[in-house]
Amino acid sequence: MTPATPEILLRTPSPELLSLPWDLPLEEWSPPEVPLRDISVGPSRHLVKFVEADEKLWAVKEMSPRLARKEYEVLRKLEDMDLAAVRPAGLVIQPGRETAILVTRFLEGSWQYRRLLMRLPPDRPKHRARLLDAMVGLLVDLHRHGVFWGDCSLANTLFTRDGQVLQAWFVDAETSEVHPQLSDGQRRHDIEILTENVAMGMIDLAVRLERPPEIHGRLIDEAQGIADRYTALWELLHEKPTFAFDDRYRIEGTVRRLNELGFVVEEISLQPVDGSDLRLNVRVGGRGYHSRHLRDLTSLTVGEGQATILLADLHAYQGHLSQEAGEDVTEHDAAARWVVDVLKPGEARAHAALDRVGSPIQAYCDLLEVRWLRSEEAGHDIGFDAALDALSRDVPTDSAAKMSVAEAPTGTIPAIDPDET
Incomplete structure (x- = not known):
């Protein structure tokens, strides 16, 4: 029997995306007919595959039409509100099988928590704290905009580097709802779900990594601190x-x-x-206070954490120019020269030192962080070249382990946080 013609909705109707076998079950998509990329993902209720089309990477997830339509609409609303969420790219209804395929843009440079935590030593709680801060920041942002997550967990979150902090991204919207405003009860319920799911996720990973039992209690305590982190940020904003x-x-x-x-x-x-x-x-x-200010000065679009680091570098350069000129140089004038004379050549050399892994702008932020840390250790400014040499030496040579400082959440540099205990 000939399968029913699918109903296709694509926000990016590019040739290669249109030519995918939308009439077939997702389980039958396979190379060489379909250009799939093998990406490790955690447990999922639905089949998920990753497809390369038109020089972009797309996540395709098979689910019921009702859930697919709901998730697509929620993700569209989150995009309209400019929240940190994956962007919906399409929806294909397959009426003959009563299934649907949701298409989203793959979040480049992102990782699941398992990959992040597997690289972190168990005695580095400040590294895990950055991850929890990112999740709490995301949940507060969602709640401020009336979004009830419903299934907030580590498994349903992706993370990207933004300077020396992490940015959490909302991924799974199957259980989510958007309201004009959330009640205190809805917010508490989401916090309780997140606390329980984070504790379970970290304990599960600790067991897989054969961490000693005493670590488990520490991880549970850290997860239970999520409510306090959330409350502190929520109260500051309100x-x-x-x-x-x-x-x-x-x-x-x-x-x-x-x-x-x-x-x-x-x-x-x-x-x-x-x-x-x-x-x-x-x-x-x-x-986005710092990123907006940097964009106004330079037209650069970067993350908030990156903008904080870059603005500090710009202001140091502004001070240098003012000292040379014997008079104050305005921030706008300094910014124009900084981009050409400092940022562009600096990020090119830093990116090359990291074998061009990650983004050039993040590589330059890492270079600035290395320079600051090594200068603190030396008691004086070690200079650009010495910092570049230190950055280059800390890049792992094993290609299988190449999550460099341009990629890893806290870098491969042991001293990324000098007061870590």
């Missing part, structure tokens, strides 16, 4: 401090604290309360 009219200078401190965490303050309002007192209300936008 607190409404009250102060006297003459203490309006305190607004600057609140705004600066939010900016330092990367949040853009879009609006503040002061409401009179109790006579001469004022209550401060802050409307906070996305976490």
